[in-house]
Amino acid sequence: MFSATERTAIRAELITLATEDPRIAGAALAGSAARGTEDAWSDIDLLLQLDSAADEPTVVDDWSDTIDTRFGVADTLDVFAVGVRYRVFLLRSSLQIDVSFWPPDQFRATEPAFHLLFGTPNTPTNPIPLNTDTAIGLGWLYALHARSAIARGKLWQADMMIDELRNRVIDLKCSKVGLNSWHGREVDALPRPELEQLEATRVANLTTEDLEAALMLLTDHLLDEVAHIDVSRAARLEPAFVELRRPAR
Template sequence: MFDVEERARVRDELIAAAHSDGDIVGAALVGSTARGVEDRWSDLDLVLQLADDAEEPAVVTRWTRLLDERFGVADTLDVMSREGVRYRVFLLDSSLQVDLSFWPRDQFRATEDGFRLVFGQANEPTSSSAPSSEQTIGMAWLHALHARSAIARGRSWQAVMMLDELRDQIITLLCLRHGLNPWRGREVDRLPAHALETLRDGRATSVGLPELERSRQVLVRHYLTVVEQHDAERAVALRRALEDPVTSC
């Protein structure tokens, strides 16, 4: 298990490597480190700015080899942003997560709160778009419907999955309502206590169908209450469609 000292050493070595790499013309720290909220469990997020003539696949391959040789890499995962920027997520042997993103020179910029420029020149910052409440409301009722049909069909594990998805959409709506960041549950623990208590009460305590139906009813009621805060007219229509209980379980 990694410790704070190892994380600091890895960060310093990667920044030094970026300085000495001719294909890298800028770097910035993002995430909890840049926001000043780093703790014992934080991962490491480093944004790299590519030179105009850099071949991104070759740079990514070279940096992957560098991390494996210096620190030991258990696995990697590539995530592509909407802008087409590659985030390569490294799981080191010590369990430290290192996120490296490789940005074309003209796209290198802050896209969220917390961007600490280490060297180079960043472009004008942009704000990442918050999830759409309209889309989230729709995805939630879709999962609520599938949870209901799964319970009626006796498919308990499908119901568990659909209820988890429904809860995630409710959390997103609550975070949007309270001006909190819903991304990966980053600020969900800052929701009001009464909202968290309802979410807790909506968790099924078993995979038995009666308990899953109880969970569904609690979550649907909570969902409709939250929707009402966003769009009262829409909540009335959704209430008519979603409140019927499953009687066959």
Template sequence: MSAAALVGSAATGREDAWSDIDLALRIGSAAEPGDVSARWTARLYDEFEVAHHLDVLARGVLYRVFLLADSLQIDISFWPADRFRATEPGFKLVFGTANTPTNPAPLDPDHLAGMGWLYGLHARSAIARGRGWQALMMLDGVRDQIIALACVRHGLNPHHGRDADKLPSELLDELMRARASTTDDHELRRANKLSIEALLREIARHDEALAQRLVMPAEALTF
């Protein structure tokens, strides 16, 4: 290991009682990533009350997420030497050096719009088939895309709802009204209609021409 960095809230001075621990490690060019991650994993299980862990792979980097018995989350990412760099503002070197920082690619509103109507399609079919819980999940997906689109528009972090609470109260109230409170067919249809209408309005704020093309299929989604 030739370098390490704190990432996330601890690196930006925003750490609180609910923050997890995020540590990024630069693996030496001669080291085997699997061996390094295995040793770190064994050490954490030996020295702490680790209940479980999971792996997330992204762009050649292994993110190993540990859950401790007291519910503390510890994220350790294992970076190949040529990839170790800051990819977001929260990055504070503990020792060693890092490559030139990069900025994450911004979310594409067109893609978010597409994901919105795709979730809407599946919400409609789930309602029609009497699959209430699936419909709820698909409607949640529609709302997630609306929130991400709105965050992009307001210059907020659109990832994982991190800045969702900073959105205008009018929009959040609108989305709250669009939430289904039960799996009752009438309630799901009501929530579906309001969600699709909210999606179309948010798309229009980004791309009026696209919103106009979606008017007819959107009406079909609110049967």
């Protein structure tokens, strides 16, 4: 397990590397370090703005080799979002390092947690809010697949569909009170009664009875969240949800 002291030293070394690399035009910290909320489990989030003449794949490869040589990399994962590559490094110490490589015209704050180290960022943007229409549609879709999986005796599939349904309910609950459900970041801050509702939908045993009980509760919660957003939509959905609540056997 890495220590906070080790993490601080690695982050400082990465920042020095960025300032010394002529291919890097700007850098910033994100995440808990930018918010001032680091704890023993925090990772490192470093944003790099590429110089206009830099070759992105070459810069990524060079930085990856350097991080491996200096700190010991167990594995990496690339995530792409709106033209930006986020390379996630898992060190052998279990420390996570996220280094994102931004085209010069896209380097900017995309959420409040953004601490500029050097360079000139572009105009910040706000996080994309939850698309509640999509969350609702995915909710009833997962509910349908959970019901059919239970009826077919595919209990693991049913459990996975119920988990996805619960996640969409969580998305809607968080959106209602202005919390960020992305990767579960602020779910624990939901009001206690809301969390107790969600706890009751956890499947204790992989049985038809427990899965059906969870499905029934979650469809009720989903309909409640729809009604909070659009009463007429909830009214249209209610007959179908009554059918969804019927035992699949």
